[in-house]
Amino acid sequence: MHAAVITAFDAPPVYRHHPEPVANDENELVVEVLAAGLHHLTRAKANGSHYSSTGALPLVPGMDGVVRDRFGKLRYAALDDTNLGTFADRTVIDQRRSVVLPDGVDPVQIAAAMNPAMSSWVALRRRITMEQGQRVLVLGATGNAGRMAIQIAKRFGAAHVIAAGRDNVRLAALPALGADETVTFDQIDRAADVDVVIDYVWGEPSARAMIPLLTARADRGAPLTWLQIGSMAGPTAPVPSVALRSARLQIVGSGIGSVPARDFLEELPALAVAVTRGEIDVRARRVPLAQVSEAWTAETEDRIVFVP
Ligand SMILES: NC(=O)c1ccc[n+]([C@@H]2O[C@H](COP(=O)([O-])OP(=O)(O)OC[C@H]3O[C@@H](n4cnc5c(N)ncnc54)[C@H](OP(=O)(O)O)[C@@H]3O)[C@@H](O)[C@H]2O)c1
Structure with a gap:
């Protein structure tokens, strides 16, 4: 062969x-x-x-x-x-x-989608309890996984999704996928009162975003759950200690290892149907x-x- x-x-x-x-x-x-x-x-x-x-x-x-x-x-x-x-x-x-896989799937579409799509699908279903009506920020929203995360967050009940990225042209395409607002990383202080962050970038952009997002919280005692999924901007982030003390920030990773293989497999059929449809x-x-x-x-x- x-x-x-x-x-x-x-x-x-x-x-x-x-x-x-x-x-x-x-x-x-x-x-x-x-x-x-x-x-x-x-x-x-x-x-x-x-x-x-x-x-x-x-x-x-x-x-x-x-x-x-x-x-x-x-x-x-x-x-x-x-x-x-x-x-x-x-x-x-x-x-x-x-x-x-269900009948009628397109192998190319499924092969392209499963890895990036399951990143937010599994995180929102298996790593946190997402509540209806929450406000979600996607960091790195212009990539394959980020674009899908906008759609998947809406599917699982997000009322408002803010898409953050570094490229204005790519950001401009995201309202068509369901983004209610778009911001560049430098404008993150415009992302008001976010409950869940889906983070594909990590590194400096994520660390810099923490204090503005926590300051913008209407109730600092309400959880802000930071789903750490990718690290396109760097494998480490200098998280300010005050971010963890001054508000109810919880950082939760999601990926192979933090989610059991069994949980991934249980989610895949529904994801395959969603892609096929x-x-x-x-x-x-x-x-x-x-x-x-x-x-x-x-x-x-x-x-x-x-x-x-
Ligand atoms: N944990 C999991 O379950 C899981 C599953 C799948 C993927 N991932 C991870 O998720 C991340 C994204 O995957 P993907 O498939 O969406 O990749 P992708 O399609 O290549 O998209 C990459 C995204 O990261 C942004 N980016 C790249 N370098 C950056 C930098 N230096 N600073 C800020 N933003 C930067 C890109 O912005 P531009 O559009 O401006 O280039 C784009 O939005 C990867 O780290 C991947 O390994 C994790």
């Missing part, structure tokens, strides 16, 4: 022949890959920088995707740490880490897997989805 193969952590993968996959126990299935997204986590695992990276080469990247099993069923599968990912004609999945706006760019080396470094706002 063919696969995208990484032989050095500082170079893009190369499309080439690779040995056929083999299932090792009764939970494993050899499956045909239909579509697999190039997510941030995929890149981090592929360049060896992610904490779960095994450091072993050669490596076929791809941490999730839409596959067809030997019974013809389409599944969305998330792979555990492995050197044989989804950027291949065929791979091995653990069927316990997969869900059978077009209830979540997905920006996907379908790319043949044979073009993996060129696409690896391409600048695009759309989520690249490799199709073998």
